[in-house]
Amino acid sequence: MPRVKMTPARSVAIRALYRVNEEGGYANLLLPQMLAREKLSPQDRALATELVYGTLRWQKRLDWIIGAFSKRPLEKLDPWVRNILRLGAYQLCFLAGIPPHAAIYETVQLMKNYGHRGNVAFVNGVLRSILREGKKVQFPRVEEEPAAHLAVVYSHPQWLVERWLSRWGFAETKALLAANNQPAPLGLRVNTLKTTPAELQRMLEREGVQATPGRYLPEALLAEHAASLEQLASFRAGFFQVQDEASQLAVHVLAPRPGERILDACAAPGGKTTHIAQLMGDEGAIWASDVHPHKLDLIRENCRRLGIKSVHVVARDARKWGEDCKGAFQRVLVDAPCSGTGVLRRRPDARWRKRPADLEELPALQLEILRGVAPCVAVGGTLVYSTCSLEWEENQAVVQAFQQAEPAFRLDNLTPYLPPGLESPTAREGYIQLFPHQHGTDGFFVARLVRE
Numbered sequence: 222m223p224r225v226k227m228t229p230a231r232s233v234a235i236r237a238l239y240r241v242n243e244e245g246g247y248a249n250l251l252l253p254q255m256l257a258r259e260k261l262s263p264q265d266r267a268l269a270t271e272l273v274y275g276t277l278r279w280q281k282r283l284d285w286i287i288g289a290f291s292k293r294p295l296e297k298l299d300p301w302v303r304n305i306l307r308l309g310a311y312q313l314c315f316l317a318g319i320p321p322h323a324a325i326y327e328t329v330q331l332m333k334n335y336g337h338r339g340n341v342a343f344v345n346g347v348l349r350s351i352l353r354e355g356k357k358v359q360f361p362r363v364e365e366e367p368a369a370h371l372a373v374v375y376s377h378p379q380w381l382v383e384r385w386l387s388r389w390g391f392a393e394t395k396a397l398l399a400a401n402n403q404p405a406p407l408g409l410r411v412n413t414l415k416t417t418p419a420e421l422q423r424m425l426e427r428e429g430v431q432a433t434p435g436r437y438l439p440e441a442l443l444a445e446h447a448a449s450l451e452q453l454a455s456f457r458a459g460f461f462q463v464q465d466e467a468s469q470l471a472v473h474v475l476a477p478r479p480g481e482r483i484l485d486a487c488a489a490p491g492g493k494t495t496h497i498a499q500l501m502g503d504e505g506a507i508w509a510s511d512v513h514p515h516k517l518d519l520i521r522e523n524c525r526r527l528g529i530k531s532v533h534v535v536a537r538d539a540r541k542w543g544e545d546c547k548g549a550f551q552r553v554l555v556d557a558p559c560s561g562t563g564v565l566r567r568r569p570d571a572r573w574r575k576r577p578a579d580l581e582e583l584p585a586l587q588l589e590i591l592r593g594v595a596p597c598v599a600v601g602g603t604l605v606y607s608t609c610s611l612e613w614e615e616n617q618a619v620v621q622a623f624q625q626a627e628p629a630f631r632l633d634n635l636t637p638y639l640p641p642g643l644e645s646p647t648a649r650e651g652y653i654q655l656f657p658h659q660h661g662t663d664g665f666f667v668a669r670l671v672r673e
Contacts, residue, residue, distance in 0.1 A: 228327055230265040231308070234272035235331050238304045241277065241570050248273055248570045266449075276311040278402055278569035281376040283310045289358045290350040293343075301335040302344060309348045314355060321352050367391060371398055380577055381562070388613070393658075397611075400658035405567040407450075408435065408465040408662075409442040410492075412527050414499055416460045418442060424455045436661055437640040438473065440499075441466045459527040464492045467563075467655050467665035468556075471607040472496040474638045474667050475554050479504040484550045486539035486594050489516035491523035491532075493556055498529045508550075510537040540589050543596030552603045553594050557587045559608035559615050563664020566657055580614050584622075587615060591623045595630065595672075604630060604670045609663055611656070616666040620652065623670075630670040638669070 233255050240246035252273055256266050276283065284295055287306050295303055309328030312319050325348045332344045361369035368386055372379035375398035385394040409432065411418045418440060425432045425444065430453070435441025442461070450456050450463060472493050477483055479501045485494045488509035497507055509520050514536040524532050539555065560579045565572045591606060598604050606623075608615050624630055632651025639645070643660070645653040652668035 228265075229259060229261055230268035230272065231327050231331060233259055233261065233265075233269045234276070235301075235305060235308055235335070237269075237273045238276060238308060239301065241273075242304055242573075243300045247568075248277060249568055271316070272308060272311065274404075274569055275315060276307050277573075279311060279315060279376045280307060280573065281378075282373055283307045283314065283376075285360065285373050286310055286314065286351060286355055286358050287347060290347050290354070299340065302332070302340050305331050305335065306344060306347060309344065310351055310355075313348065313351050325349060325352065371395060375399060375402060377401070377565075377572055378575060381572070381575060384612075396658040397656060400656075401566040401572075403566060405465075405564075405657075405663070406661070407444040407463065408469075409444055410462045410464040410469055410496060410499075411440045411442060412460055412462065412495075412499060413440055414503060414528060415458075421455065421460050424460065425453070428453050428455060435466050437643050438466055438469050439640075441469055457526065462492055462495060462523065462527065464496070465567075465663045465665075467609070467660075467662035468492060469496060470640075470643075470653075470655070470662075470665070471554065471556060471605060471667050472500060473640070474607075474635060474669050475552050475603060475605045476638055477501045477505070477552055481505045481551045482549060483507045484542065484546075484553045484594065484597055485509045486542060486553060486555050486590065487511060487557060488534075489513065489519050491520035493554060494520060494532055495523050495527050495529050497554070498524075498531050499527075501531065503529055503531045505531055507532045508535055509533065510535040510539065510542070512536075512538045538593075540593035542594045543592075546597045548597070548599045548602075550597050550602065551599055552605070553598050554605050554607070555590055555594060556607045557590055557615075557619075559583060559587070559610040560612060561609050562611045563609040563655075563657070563666075567663065580612055584614050584619050587619045588622050588626075591619065592626060595623075595627050598630075598672045600672055602672050603633070604672065605667065606670070607665065607667045609665055611654070611664045611666075616654065616668070617652065620668045620670075629672055631673060633669045633671045635667070635669055 237252050237255055240251055241248050287310055288295055305328060312324035313321055329345050332341045360373050363370040368379055368383045372382045377398055411421050422432050431445045432442040435443055477497045477500050483497055488494045489511040494509040509532050511517060517534050517536055520534050560583055561571055635648040635653055639648055655662050655665040657664055
């Protein structure tokens with residue numbers, strides 16, 4: 222079949238969805254690359270991004286709706302057909318600004334480029350059925366199957382919903398799921414070594430970006446309607462770093478001081494490393510390490526762009542630091558690799574990659590890293606442990622296991638390090654758990670320990 226002309230936004234969107242769902246690609250990495258190659262207009266870039274992230278975010282619900290009208294099981298459909306149906310259904314069910322006839326026509330045009338005539342007719346028929354009857358589709362009844370109901374209606378893996386229901390109950394879980402389906406705010410950290418929050422706001426406004434003060438921290442801003450921030454002159458000049466306030470909070474809890482020796486043991490891509498340097502006035506010495514050598518250039522580039530001079534970048538497994546650096550650092554930060562269940566609203570495709578086995582495997586690695594850096598902490602020094610996970614096994618349980626293995630470390634009261642408006646009943650116990658639906662930040666865990 223000869224190829225037909227398609228709108229560029231939808232052409233990019235369907236190729237991105239295929240690569241994510243069928244080839245294991247990561248939307249946050251491949252979509253910007255695809256958009257840059259295609260040189261789309263700002264309007265088409267925005268539409269392609271909405272189509273990809275929205276379809277991935279609502280995939281389970283869309284599959285349920287498609288399944289109500291497809292005579293073929295979704296898992297047996299050709300992968301192109303399955304993803305094209307999802308893309309069309311998303312437009313019909315969630316994008317009121319796109320006329321239904323246009324959504325169906327453009328989706329059928331996509332199918333003409335990626336299938337045979339039988340599939341074209343099939344896709345057209347299913348989408349027209351969704352247009353006519355989609356609002357009548359029955360989801361699992363909440364009274365009979367609360368986990369299945371929430372999993373389908375709010376489009377999350379059922380095993381994860383069941384976990385959260387057992388921990389927090391129906392109302393809290395529902396609120397968290399709803400928050401995960403809202404676009405994440407774009408947090409910026411003002412580089413106060415070069416400018417002030419007020420001046421950066423004015424710069425961004427001249428560049429067409431509206432920014433407002435963050436919720437908690439003085440150097441935080443929230444950007445609105447911002448695309449391609451890396452193209453802005455203010456970004457290239459190092460006036461800000463893209464970083465959520467929860468991530469910034471971990472460095473405030475570390476509380477670095479000018480002149481200190483500090484280790485950031487899992488540092489790539491360098492957001493927290495450069496924030497440490499910023500709070501130190503770039504005076505002192507920071508060792509930033511990562512086990513993946515190919516990620517070290519990300520740290521170096523961020524330091525160069527932001528004008529940071531106090532960072533030494535090292536390729537090293539965090540578990541090995543204690544072998545030859547005993548008592549060398551006043552403060553150590555471990556932002557550990559984790560399941561990432563606190564940032565599902567920011568990475569909607571990630572929810573479909575998670576496995577229950579992750580929560581069995583990761584805590585052992587996290588504990589190994591903490592024990593590996595423990596000898597590096599000087600007596601009286603500080604060790605901060607953070608993750609972007611909501612899971613007890615990766616957070617409180619790891620800290621408890623670490624204290625049992627390393628009794629010289631005690632949890633330290635967080636209250637003096639928390640900004641106004643960010644209270645927590647566990648702060649005095651030495652840790653805080655942030656939630657998207659409660660705090661408006663990414664889901665994040667931070668614990669502060671002191672070596673006695």
